[in-house]
Amino acid sequence: MPDLTSCSAAELARHIRAREVSAVEVLKAHLDRIERQNPAVNAVVTLNAERARARAEAADAALARDEVWGPLHGVPFTVKDQFSTAGLRTTYALPHYADFVPAADAPQVVRLKEAGGVLMGKTNLPLAAYDWQCDHPNFGRANNPWALDCTPGGSSGGSAAALAAGLSPLELGADVAGSIRVPSHFCGVAGLRPTETGPLRGIRPPDRPATVRHIAVAGPMARTVEDLQLGWAALSGSTDAIDAPTPPAEALRIAVTPELGGVPVDTDTQRVLRDAVAAWRAAGCEVKRRPAPFDVEDAFDTWARIQGFELTAGLPAPLRTTPLRQLVWQGYVRSQYGFLAGRMAKGAGLSPRAYFDVLDRRASLADTVDAFFDDWDLWVTPVAATPAFTHRRTGADLAIEGVSVPYALPIAPYNCPTAAPGHPILTLPAGRSADGRPIGLQVHARHGADAALLAAGRRLEAALEYTSWPTPLDAIASSHCVTLGGD
Incomplete structure (x- = not known):
């Protein structure tokens, strides 16, 4: 049996159902790793340890009675501290709610629990969940497990860092301007920005109106696409994501757009994209360069x-x-x-x-994207113009190939316009920069084709033969310290 914290969520689910390991043992392994490694990354900010242990014990007792709660039976998970969790501190990254304890779970948390998951804790995010870095007003800054002097991204930065550091096998994030995609790219994990189907609930304090009614979505984050399928099956209440047939590579028609908004990506990202295209062609995919399907x-x-x-x-x-x-x-x-x-x-x-x-313009934009997918199965773009950058003040200039550029320029044109149509987007780990920082790619699909996108993503992932696990975190000695709240 390998180190349990290095196993994927799907592997853990299989081991638990086969009674090769108990849910209690899996939980303990992750809590132990959080105790050892979280001080360096500050990804997990609130623990749910006692209730998680009780839940894991109940999962094991249920299995002893031949009861399986769902596809996540006994598998621990964490959620971004933007989602309400009943009886467990949820700050929404707003200073006024530093000690707020909701009475009810967000709908997405309910679904993960109903699928058998064990809520282990909450993860870090930036002020008001609005930044491409991750610096919480109360809990402080999260660090990238691949390079502690770099950001893990935002706003689901703690989510991606927890996955990359082996602190959690499955995460729940949210995305309006790249908040799932950018951290996944920066930390070398996979993320799904699903098809937008309606207002996102459970991410605001109960005394505040939910005025953000469009573009924001919740989605799973994990280390493999198979795990995203498992998480998405739980979140969507459908087994389609698990049961969708994986298409043969030669059947996939892939359009690639190397840059968006007139912002070129750096040489490392260009190389990773070229290598991915070569790997997919070698696997039999039809891959051609095409302009964006809409006016960016x-x-x-x-x-x-x-x-x-x-x-x-x-x-x-x-x-x-x-x-x-x-x-x-x-x-x-x-x-x-x-x-x-x-x-x-x-x-x-x-x-x-x-x-x-x-909103009418947006509907027309979505129609234009779907028409593009009459000819193509997938559309691939970079996630950002660069890999993870070093910590800095929000708004401070970044650099592309040594050229100083405004803070939003390397990221916004790749994430804001692509979020507008509301179609599903998979972030796929694809390679690393010359100095070892992860680089991911965005894989887009037709509106509502989330299950098919994930199935195709499994094929693309296999063709790349790339893994971003483990990170060098175990070899990094750190004096960082963080105090976790909870029970």
Whole structure:
């Protein structure tokens, strides 16, 4: 039996059901690793240890009676601290809720539990879950297990870091502007931004209105695509993701767009993309270079206007009207995200009629993407212009090939426009930079084709013959320290 913390969620589920290992043993192995390794990465911020032990014991007792709760029976999981968890601290990364304990689970947490999962704890995220880094106002900064001086990404940065560090085999993240995709790319794990099907519930304090009604989605994160299938089956309430036939490689038609929004990727990312294309062609896939299926600027503008309008609607009343509204967007937000603030400020000032017009534009955009998939099974793009970057102040310049660029430029054009149509996107670990930082790729599919995307992703993953496990974390001596809350 290998080290249990190096096993995938699917492997753990099989071992537990076969009674080769107990759910209690699996949980203990992960809690022990969290105790040893979490101080270096600060990924897990709240533990659910006692209740998790009771749940694992119950899972083992159920198996002894030949009862299987579901595909995740006895498998531990963690969730981003943006999702409400009954009886367990949930901060939403808002200082006012530093000690808040919800009365109910978010719907996604309920589904993972109903599938037999054991909630082990909560993971780190940035202020208000809005950044491509991960620095919590109360818990501090999360670090990338591949390079502790680098960010694990955001906003699901603690989620990706926990997976990469072997602290958790399965995670629940959320994505509106790359919050699943960027951390997966930076930490060398897999993530699914699923088809958008409706407003995302359970990610806001109960006394705050859920004004963000579009683009934000919840999805599984894991170390393998097979684990994403397992997580997505639980989250969607369907076994389609597990049972979907894996298509033969020669049947896959793949369109590749090497850059978006006029922002070229660095040489390491170009090399990883070229190598992936070569591997997929060698496996029999039809792979051709194609332009994006939509006007990237129009999609970016659509995303920004919807986000600007909906985020502004959730602000306190004085900040929803000029001149304070302009101060928020052209002052604070511009200092953090530069050019992105100007785009979103246009949405903040929309009338209700203009907002609905933008939603109509979005529907047309989605139709355009689906028409593209009449000719192609998959569309592949980079996740960002660079691998993980070193920790810095939010808004500080980044670099592409040594050239200083605005903070949002290497990331936003690859993640904001592609989120607007609402179709499913798989982030697939694909390679590493010359200095060892992970690099992932985005694999897009038709609206509603999540199960087919994951099945195809299994084929692409196998062709790459790439693994990003283990990280060098075990060899890194660290004096970092973090105190976990919970029971």
